[in-house]
Amino acid sequence: MAELQFREAIRAAMTEEMERDEDIFLIGEEVAEYDGAYKVSEGMLDQFGPKRVVDTPISENGFVGLGIGAAMNGLRPIVELMTWNFSFVAFDQILNNAAKIRYMSGGQFSFPIVFRGPNGAAGQLAATHNTSVESFYAHIPGLKVVSPSTPNDSKGLLKASIRDNDPVLFLESERMYGLKGEVSDEEDYILPIGKAHIVREGDAVTLVANGKDYYIALEVADRLAEDGHQAEVIDPRTIRPLDFDTIIASIKKTNRCVIIDESNPFASLSSEIAFQIQERAFDYLDAPVRRITAKDVPAPYAKNLMDYYMPQADDAYQACRDVMYL
Amino acid sequence: MAIPVDMPKLSDTMEEGVLVAWLADEGDQVSAGDVIAQVETDKATMDLEVFDDGVLLKKLVEEGDAVDIGALIAVLGDEGEDISPVLEEFGVGGDAANGAADAEEAEATDEAEAPDDAPATAEGAPSGDGAAQQEPVPAGDGAPEEDDGRIKASPLARRMASQNELDIATIDGSGPQGRIIKRDIEEALEAKEAAPVEEAPAEEDAAPAVEEEEQAPAYQRPGDVVSVDDEDLYEAVPLSQMRKTIARRLAESKFTAPHFYLTIDIDMEGTIAFRKQLNHLTEEQERPKVSFNDIITKACAVALRKHPDVNSAYLEKEGEIRYYNQVHVGVAVAIDEGLVTPVIRHADRKGLAQIAEETREMAGRARDRKLQPAEMEGATFTTSNLGMFGIEEFTAIINPPSACILAIGAIRDEPVVKNGEVVPGKRMKVTLSCDHRVVDGAVGSAFLNTLQQHLEEPMNLLL
Numbered sequence: 075m076a077e078l079q080f081r082e083a084i085r086a087a088m089t090e091e092m093e094r095d096e097d098i099f100l101i102g103e104e105v106a107e108y109d110g111a112y113k114v115s116e117g118m119l120d121q122f123g124p125k126r127v128v129d130t131p132i133s134e135n136g137f138v139g140l141g142i143g144a145a146m147n148g149l150r151p152i153v154e155l156m157t158w159n160f161s162f163v164a165f166d167q168i169l170n171n172a173a174k175i176r177y178m179s180g181g182q183f184s185f186p187i188v189f190r191g192p193n194g195a196a197g198q199l200a201a202t203h204n205t206s207v208e209s210f211y212a213h214i215p216g217l218k219v220v221s222p223s224t225p226n227d228s229k230g231l232l233k234a235s236i237r238d239n240d241p242v243l244f245l246e247s248e249r250m251y252g253l254k255g256e257v258s259d260e261e262d263y264i265l266p267i268g269k270a271h272i273v274r275e276g277d278a279v280t281l282v283a284n285g286k287d288y289y290i291a292l293e294v295a296d297r298l299a300e301d302g303h304q305a306e307v308i309d310p311r312t313i314r315p316l317d318f319d320t321i322i323a324s325i326k327k328t329n330r331c332v333i334i335d336e337s338n339p340f341a342s343l344s345s346e347i348a349f350q351i352q353e354r355a356f357d358y359l360d361a362p363v364r365r366i367t368a369k370d371v372p373a374p375y376a377k378n379l380m381d382y383y384m385p386q387a388d389d390a391y392q393a394c395r396d397v398m399y400l
Numbered sequence: 401m402a403i404p405v406d407m408p409k410l411s412d413t414m415e416e417g418v419l420v421a422w423l424a425d426e427g428d429q430v431s432a433g434d435v436i437a438q439v440e441t442d443k444a445t446m447d448l449e450v451f452d453d454g455v456l457l458k459k460l461v462e463e464g465d466a467v468d469i470g471a472l473i474a475v476l477g478d479e480g481e482d483i484s485p486v487l488e489e490f491g492v493g494g495d496a497a498n499g500a501a502d503a504e505e506a507e508a509t510d511e512a513e514a515p516d517d518a519p520a521t522a523e524g525a526p527s528g529d530g531a532a533q534q535e536p537v538p539a540g541d542g543a544p545e546e547d548d549g550r551i552k553a554s555p556l557a558r559r560m561a562s563q564n565e566l567d568i569a570t571i572d573g574s575g576p577q578g579r580i581i582k583r584d585i586e587e588a589l590e591a592k593e594a595a596p597v598e599e600a601p602a603e604e605d606a607a608p609a610v611e612e613e614e615q616a617p618a619y620q621r622p623g624d625v626v627s628v629d630d631e632d633l634y635e636a637v638p639l640s641q642m643r644k645t646i647a648r649r650l651a652e653s654k655f656t657a658p659h660f661y662l663t664i665d666i667d668m669e670g671t672i673a674f675r676k677q678l679n680h681l682t683e684e685q686e687r688p689k690v691s692f693n694d695i696i697t698k699a700c701a702v703a704l705r706k707h708p709d710v711n712s713a714y715l716e717k718e719g720e721i722r723y724y725n726q727v728h729v730g731v732a733v734a735i736d737e738g739l740v741t742p743v744i745r746h747a748d749r750k751g752l753a754q755i756a757e758e759t760r761e762m763a764g765r766a767r768d769r770k771l772q773p774a775e776m777e778g779a780t781f782t783t784s785n786l787g788m789f790g791i792e793e794f795t796a797i798i799n800p801p802s803a804c805i806l807a808i809g810a811i812r813d814e815p816v817v818k819n820g821e822v823v824p825g826k827r828m829k830v831t832l833s834c835d836h837r838v839v840d841g842a843v844g845s846a847f848l849n850t851l852q853q854h855l856e857e858p859m860n861l862l863l
Contacts, residue, residue: 329556329582360556360582361575399575399583 076259081114081251083225084190087232088115088152090262092122095150098236099126101137102154102191111156112192112251138164138189142171145187145241152236155191158207158245172241173216188235190244193221194285194336195373197249198380204373206337208284209346211243212314218267219313221245223288225255227311230265238267245313247285270317272324276304279394280324282347283334284310287385290334290366294390305394313343321347322354329360330397334385339367361397366390402477402486403452407439407467411773413649414441416468418641419448419461428456430476437473442645443740443773448473455479460492466641491576553580560585566592642738653800657714657835661795664848667856668811668826671695674858678752687753693731693785694756696808696830698861699854701727701747704781707847711780713801714838721838722801730779730799733763740766741799743779752861783808793829803838804847807831828855 078086092098100115100122106129109116119127130137134155141151155161161168168189175183194206212219220235220242222228228246235242257263273288274295283291288309295305306324310316325331331351335344344365351363366385374380407417417439424436435447436456454476461467461474472490475483553561553568557580561568564585571588573580639647671692678690704711704727713722727748730741742762744755765771782799787810796807809829816825830851834844854860 329554356555357559358556360554399581 075256077254078225078229078257079251080225080228080246080253080255081110081112081116083229083255083257084114084232084246085116085118086257087229087236089118089121091233091236092118092126096126097148098150098152099128099144100152100154101128101130101141103130103132103137103156105129105154110154112248114246114251115154134160134164135167138167139171141187141189142167142185142241145172145185146175146183150186150236152188152190155189157196157203157248158191158193159203159205161189161191161207168211168217168241168243169214173214176240177216184239185241186237186239188232188238188242188244190232190235191246192248192251193245194247195249195368195380195384196247198375198377199373200375201372204380206335206368207243208245208313208335209337209342212316212343212346213341216241217314218242219245220267220311221284221313222311223283223285223309225253226257227265227271227309229257230263231267231311233262234264234267237264242267245285249286265311268312268315268317270320271309271311272306272320273309274305274307276306277327278303278330279305279398280321280328280331281305281307281334281390281394282310282321282331283307284313284343285336287334287336290385290387290390293387294332294334294394297387297391298394301395301400303394303398303400316347316350318347318350318354322351325351325355326358329358331359331363332390332393332397333363333365334390335365335367336385337367339365339370342367361399364393364397366393402457402475402481402483403454404472404486404490405436405448405450405474405476406490407469407471407473408448409469410439410441410446411443412777413645414443414469414773416466416641417441417446418466419463419473420445421463422459424456426456426459430454430456440641441773442641443776444771445769446773450476452476457481457483488577551580552578554582556582557585564589640737642740646738649800650797653798656716657798657800658837659795659798659833660836660841660844661831661833662841662844662848663793663829663831664852666828666830666852667816668692668828670856671858672811672826682753682756685753688756688760690752690756691759692787692811693783693808694752694759695858695861696785696806696855697729697731697744697747697755697759697783698750698752699851699858700781700783700806701729701744701750702854702861703847703850704729705748706850707843709843710804710834710839710847712803712838713780714803714835715801724780726780728778728780730776730782730802731759731763732782732784732796732799733766735767735769737769740771740776741779741782742766742771742775743777745778782806787811787828793831795831796833798833798835803835804844805833806851807833 088100100118104111105115106119106124106127115127138153141153144151172185172187176185195204208219208221211217218238218240220231222231232244235244273292276295278298281291281295291307295307298305306328308321308324333344333347335342337343339345344367348363348365352359366389368385369383371383374383410417419437420440421438422436423438424430424434430436430450431453432451433449435449437448439446439448455478456474457477458475460472467473472486472492475486477483551568552573554575558568560582561571566585566588568580571580571584574584575581675690675692675695682689708723711724711727715722726746728743728745729747730743732739732741742759744750744758747755762771762775779799779802781802782805784796784805785808786794787808790810792812793809794807796805798805807830811826811828814825814827815822816827830848832844832848
């Protein structure tokens with residue numbers, strides 16, 4: 075095991091895959107000469123040269139479309155978006171081309187492409203730069219959405235995403251790039267897409283959280299443990315296809331669930347999880363499913379308001395106690 | 401939208417209030433600022449004002465009920481408006497909302513349920529035989545029925561009940577709005593296992609007084625011909641808010657602050673002469689007389705200025721000792737229900753006549769329970785005087801968060817030795833209770849020495 079930062083784990087995954095397969099290339103704003111806006115691709119230009127690590131102008135709609143065309147023609151692009159907030163100018167490319175052409179062409183084309191970049195809030199970046207995109211993209215049949223919470227998971231999941239023959243959207247976080255963690259140095263370390271991770275076992279309540287919220291869930295579980303209650307913490311790892319079996323099995327054990335979700339609440343990831351739970355585990359519920367989400371407004375700029383806007387550990391802790399009838 | 405009226409926090413130390421009187425009826429039109437009820441807090445009886453205009457749609461508590469802060473007292477709104485969203489928000493059971501409706505349902509549940517567990521008797525519901533003995537239960541407690549009589553139970557609880565062949569209607573819900581949850585089923589199953597035969601007959605609990613009377617009395621005194629009824633052994637008086645607060649705060653003080661006590665004997669001849677002179681003047685100026693206690697208040701205040709260590713508080717939660725920049729002396733006043741401590745603010749900067757006026761005025765209002773909570777908060781030091789009862793000396797319990805309290809004894813005639821001769825003297829003992837976490841023995845002693853100097857030479861107070 076080696077201790078790596080999140081950004082280093084992502085780089086390790088890309089580097090290993092690019093060494094293995096010459097069809098893979100990295101394209102995006104600042105990925106080459108500047109070593110990546112967040113230094114994720116540091117040194118990769120030197121290692122792979124300008125044909126495989128390609129800087130682009132500020133033109134998401136253009137280079138996302140270029141990546142999709144390259145994938146249709148047999149290459150395996152990794153398209154870095156400086157943040158997922160900028161993906162919306164390329165939304166049509168992702169929604170209509172990447173997601174649907176395989177279906178519309180009767181399977182004549184496949185799309186082995188990864189779109190990756192930081193997702194969600196990253197502090198005082200105001201309303202347009204703090205969007206959590208999980209539910210936007212997970213809504214669309216034909217796309218896979220992956221959201222790693224630890225450096226180790228990011229390595230294993232990104233390698234799996236690069237090898238996948240369908241478009242995979244890989245959600246990272248500015249806030250987490252510097253986060254360190256033990257990363258497997260097992261040769262060809264792969265974590266399967268679509269498999270959730272039971273991070274912590276318990277029988278009192280099921281906590282579901284991904285990305286930054288994963289760490290809130292662990293904090294809440296610690297506080298509940300101090301109170302004498304063992305929470306089961308589930309990191310979905312993949313948003314779509316979501317591993318409902320693992321969540322449902324947990325609900326059957328704990329009979330209650332709190333979801334922490336950085337998205338705005340309406341029609342979000344947490345909405346979907348709660349729906350699936352009531353459909354598949356209705357008779358096992360002892361309390362309504364609760365969720366802690368971003369507030370249902372555009373992200374504010376002021377620091378105090380932004381703190382309030384984001385999911386809070388205190389609220390999640392209280393929600394757990396509520397569903398446990400404590 | 402219907403507007404909730406909840407129990408406000410009317411003083412710093414208040415945790416619940418007793419609604420002593422309703423001043424408005426259901427159906428009355430009220431406006432913002434109207435007083436709709438009186439609430440007894442731990443310190444005073446206060447007016448409960450509403451902040452909105454509307455019709456008083458529903459009273460949720462009875463006169464005499466103790467209500468937690470934030471709990472629903474009443475609902476305002478437009479005539480005929482649906483108040484169930486507000487009731488739901490506050491987790492108040494459906495029955496209270498429904499009044500006498502669904503009487504049959506209520507009755508049915510009464511019979512089914514063990515009577516010592518939250519019965520579902522609706523307000524004013526005609527009671528059947530079994531229900532006659534039951535006391536109404538405050539809204540929000542227990543009753544598992546909703547407006548439509550449907551029993552609320554979590555899906556899991558329903559499944560467990562049906563798997564175990566339990567009749568869910570016989571189970572009390574402990575969840576919000578009386579929802580039956582897993583825990584309730586588990587308890588019911590345990591009870592069922594513990595008592596496989598029929599459960600204890602309901603009547604036994606329902607009518608205890610009558611039945612026990614008919615049985616032999618629990619014991620007899622030798623030669624006692626009159627049977628002793630349990631109820632004659634004592635009279636139970638519910639705890640008043642004030643009694644509860646006194647109990648809580650003093651227990652908290654005595655159990656957390658390590659007290660030690662310093663007693664000093666003070667020659668009061670100087671103060672007696674000083675007071676005589678003063679009261680010549682107050683009489684001429686038609687101002688209230690200055691009492692010994694007023695002079696002691698002033699003397700303490702001036703001494704506290706010199707000994708800021710005593711004018712302090714140990715705050716464990718905040719992790720700090722607070723040295724107060726102002727001197728506010730609380731003066732314990734006995735009233736019928738207990739005692740209160742009106743606070744003479746900035747006592748070090750006030751003249752004796754002003755201290756006398758304020759103390760007399762506030763003590764008067766304290767006896768009428770008209771003192772505002774704010775007038776009893778913020779003391780940095782407290783005095784308690786039992787001299788008028790002839791108590792020579794005593795120890796007082798510190799009034800938290802202050803560091804010290806002074807217990808004042810009576811001024812007594814005593815033979816004293818002056819210039820080698822035994823002569824009549826006037827002496828008074830005071831005892832300082834100190835919180836050792838912040839005031840040490842030497843510090844408390846130095847304060848008492850200064851106090852002694854001030855009272856033996858009261859001209860010091862003018863310097």
